[in-house]
Amino acid sequence: GAVVSQHPSWVICKSGTSVKIECRSLDFQATTMFWYRQFPKQSLMLMATSNEGSKATYEQGVEKDKFLINHASLTLSTLTVTSAHPEDSSFYICSAQGGETQYFGPGTRLLVL
Amino acid sequence: GDSVTQMEGPVTLSEEAFLTINCTYTATGYPSLFWYVQYPGEGLQLLLKATKADDKGSNKGFEATYRKETTSFHLEKGSVQVSDSAVYFCALRSGGYNKLIFGAGTRLAVHP
Numbered sequence: 068g069a070v071v072s073q074h075p076s077w078v079i080c081k082s083g084t085s086v087k088i089e090c091r092s093l094d095f096q097a098t099t100m101f102w103y104r105q106f107p108k109q110s111l112m113l114m115a116t117s118n119e120g121s122k123a124t125y126e127q128g129v130e131k132d133k134f135l136i137n138h139a140s141l142t143l144s145t146l147t148v149t150s151a152h153p154e155d156s157s158f159y160i161c162s163a164q165g166g167e168t169q170y171f172g173p174g175t176r177l178l179v180l
Numbered sequence: 181g182d183s184v185t186q187m188e189g190p191v192t193l194s195e196e197a198f199l200t201i202n203c204t205y206t207a208t209g210y211p212s213l214f215w216y217v218q219y220p221g222e223g224l225q226l227l228l229k230a231t232k233a234d235d236k237g238s239n240k241g242f243e244a245t246y247r248k249e250t251t252s253f254h255l256e257k258g259s260v261q262v263s264d265s266a267v268y269f270c271a272l273r274s275g276g277y278n279k280l281i282f283g284a285g286t287r288l289a290v291h292p
Contacts, residue, residue, distance in 0.1 A: 073223070099278055110269065110282045111224070160223050164278050167212060167231065171224040 069095050069165045073172035080151055081180055087147045088175045090161030096141035097163035102134070105158045105174075117144045151179045182207040186270050186283035193260055193290050201255040201286045203244075203270035211272040213237075213246055213253040214280070218267045227255075227268070260290045 070093040080086050090100055098119050103111040115136050116124045123136035133155075135147040144163075148155055156179045162169040187202040205211065212231045216224040228237030233248035242257045253270060270283040 071223075101279075108287075110284045113279065116279065162224075162280075167273075168214075168226060168229065169273075169278070169280055170226065171216070174221075174223040 069093075069163070069168075069170040071161065071163050071170045071172040073159075073161055073175050075175060076173060077176040077178075079178045079180065082152055083150055085147055085149045086151055086177060087145055088159055088161075088177075090144045090146070090163070090172050092142045092163040092165070092170070095163070095165045097144075097165060098141065099164040100138060100144040101162045101164075101169065102136060102144070102146050103160045103162070105160060107158075111160060114146075148177065151177070153179045155179050182211065182272060182274055182281050184270050184272055184281055184283035186268075186286050188284070189267075189287040191286060191288045193288070195262055195290055195292050196259045197290075199255070199257040199260045199264075199288070201268055201270075201288070203253045203255065203283060205251050205253065205270075205272050207251075207272055207274055209274060210248075211274050213244070214271045214273070215242070215244055215253070215255050216269045216271060216282075218269065218285070220266070224269065260288070262290050262292055264288060265290045 074089045100117040102114045117138040119138045125131045138144040160174045162171045183206045214229045215227040217227045228239040230237040230246035236245045267285045269285045271280045
């Protein structure tokens, strides 16, 4: 089946620094990728939809200047958490649209100290 | 707007027990329906899907039938294993949009 990878799988950073998370579709091309955030024992919250070659579409309440998304190619989207703070600590999951199905990455756990 | 409602967990079962996790939805049009599974510390994996009414999705012994009349997509398995312990998410995708709408998730714990 289709494989989506994320890197890094976990990251610890100091408050005020920026963190970049990569999402790659390994064996298929994805015009559209999605970024989700998941709090402990909760469902996934869609943050933004990333379209190759155009600006991302952010969900209501998500700060676009804080969560920068770049979809540079048909196999790569990046999420940069700028000036991270402890409240940004979470599990970030990406997915890539392959046909009718979204394929999810394994997630990136971010801890901001 | 479109929404998905799942039965609350956690669901605790003994090995080889029968599993049902209820899922109902509200949507305009004719959505596609999905079940995803999340094992501890991992991302979501597609378990099964159905794209039109009366379709039955099945995988790894799990199955779910798209019931338009009851707007439901209940997940069932005849005999669960300890390795099935995970969180199960029901989701829908509205026609014309790629966005997935997830239910709250149901945690399943299977004991030997």
